Amino acid sequence: MKRVALLGATGSIGESSLDVLLRHPDRYQIFGVSGHQRLDRLFDICLATRPEIAVVPDAAALAFEQRLRHAGLTTQVLAGEAGLMTLAQQAQVDCVIAAIVGAAGLLPTLAAVEQGKQVLLANKEALVMSGALFMDRAGRSGAQLLPLDSEHNAIFQCLPTHWKQAPLAEQGITQLLLTASGGPFRGKSRAQLQSVTPEQAIAHPNWSMGQKISVDSATLMNKGLELIEACWLFDLPQEQIDVVVHPQSIIHSMVRYTDGSVLAQMGQPDMRTPIAHALAWPERIDSGVAALDFMQLSQLEFQAPDHQAFPCLNLARQAMSAGGTAPAILNAANEVAVEAFLARQIPFLAIAELVERTLAASSVQAANDLDFLLSEDRQARQRAQQLIPHLSTTL
Ligand code: NAD
Ligand code: MG
Numbered sequence: 001m002k003r004v005a006l007l008g009a010t011g012s013i014g015e016s017s018l019d020v021l022l023r024h025p026d027r028y029q030i031f032g033v034s035g036h037q038r039l040d041r042l043f044d045i046c047l048a049t050r051p052e053i054a055v056v057p058d059a060a061a062l063a064f065e066q067r068l069r070h071a072g073l074t075t076q077v078l079a080g081e082a083g084l085m086t087l088a089q090q091a092q093v094d095c096v097i098a099a100i101v102g103a104a105g106l107l108p109t110l111a112a113v114e115q116g117k118q119v120l121l122a123n124k125e126a127l128v129m130s131g132a133l134f135m136d137r138a139g140r141s142g143a144q145l146l147p148l149d150s151e152h153n154a155i156f157q158c159l160p161t162h163w164k165q166a167p168l169a170e171q172g173i174t175q176l177l178l179t180a181s182g183g184p185f186r187g188k189s190r191a192q193l194q195s196v197t198p199e200q201a202i203a204h205p206n207w208s209m210g211q212k213i214s215v216d217s218a219t220l221m222n223k224g225l226e227l228i229e230a231c232w233l234f235d236l237p238q239e240q241i242d243v244v245v246h247p248q249s250i251i252h253s254m255v256r257y258t259d260g261s262v263l264a265q266m267g268q269p270d271m272r273t274p275i276a277h278a279l280a281w282p283e284r285i286d287s288g289v290a291a292l293d294f295m296q297l298s299q300l301e302f303q304a305p306d307h308q309a310f311p312c313l314n315l316a317r318q319a320m321s322a323g324g325t326a327p328a329i330l331n332a333a334n335e336v337a338v339e340a341f342l343a344r345q346i347p348f349l350a351i352a353e354l355v356e357r358t359l360a361a362s363s364v365q366a367a368n369d370l371d372f373l374l375s376e377d378r379q380a381r382q383r384a385q386q387l388i389p390h391l392s393t394t395l
Pocket of ligand 2: 150
């Protein structure tokens with residue numbers, strides 16, 4: 001029985017994880033869950049899974065606990081970031097699913113890593129922010145990182161079984177190819193992107209996801225964050241990672257070998273596949289995802305990304321080249337920009353502009369210390385907020 005802590009249970013990855021976990025009550029016990037919004041849904045999840053621990057925001061803890069008691073549940077209620085960290089580090093927890101969105105997931109995910117847990121990583125922002133520190137802590141504690149992000153999970157599946165034992169180049173691997181759907185605005189020019197709305201941006205053609213990652217997919221910043229994520233997870237320089245637009249989202253990523261082989265992982269665009277893979281690894285379990293029917297697939301297409309219309313991918317490359325605190329600044333500015341776009345304070349094209357200008361206004365420093373990193377993150381957010389009234393792309 002694997003005891004699982006599901007951080008971000010009420011989100012899109014959280015729900016997909018619950019769906020897989022509840023198909024296998026003989027293998028998994030849901031030890032703890034957390035939610036930040038949609039606490040009614042978290043309550044229902046508690047009723048259904050009877051976890052030992054539930055974590056909610058500070059302000060909601062008392063009422064949530066009373067509600068559980070009235071329903072006859074003994075679930076312990078913990079509050080806020082400290083509560084999330086406590087859950088992630090519980091001795092009884094074998095596996096932590098890191099499915100909180102954005103920088104809010106950093107400390108809880110790092111807590112799990114530090115404790116040497118098996119960590120199923122969806123929260124890419126945590127790794128992007130703290131890359132070197134994150135991987136260093138995982139190396140020291142022996143935490144096992146299994147990627148949930150579909151692209152990284154695909155690459156993991158296409159690598160040799162013992163790929164961690166030697167540099168990838170020594171194993172004949174020359175390149176990783178991240179596939180990108182291109183998002184809802186694929187094929188649009190900059191001029192056409194000028195007036196797109198939040199509703200259009202979050203209507204992803206292939207995947208159903210949380211709002212933040214949906215906007216990131218529309219700007220291609222998601223692929224930029226994933227590029228950085230791949231550099232850290234697979235210990236490769238970004239020059240060896242390329243992005244291929246593949247609108248059907250059937251091939252989830254690929255690994256190129258020196259003998260001319262390219263291995264690809266295919267499947268329906270449904271996060272339950274990578275979740276089931278990581279949960280059961282190295283075994284395989286049913287995920288509830290329908291089998292891929294090749295007779296139904298008309299064609300698989302491949303295109304180069306349009307960097308003119310979608311500059312965020314290259315901004316992420318530049319941040320990764322700059323190193324140090326640059327990816328954390330990129331991430332912080334992007335989080336501020338996406339929030340402002342969703343609140344209709346800035347237009348779509350201003351997201352990239354705000355990230356670029358925040359990076360330009362910041363000095364890049366070494367990022368070996370967590371407290372320093374957190375203060376740089378806060379400063380980058382402030383700087384981004386201050387830049388909003390001065391953007392050239394306005395509503
Ligand atoms: P979501 O918005 O649907 O869910 C986010 C979860 O985090 C919710 O449970 C929410 O309550 C919680 N949360 C939000 N703010 C919080 C805070 N301040 N403190 C504590 N908890 C907080 O997001 P999602 O789409 O499930 O994405 C989660 C993560 O997984 C993101 O990092 C995203 O990039 C990554 N990811 C998502 C998908 C996908 O298909 N949805 C695919 C790959 C990677
Ligand atoms: Mg992805």
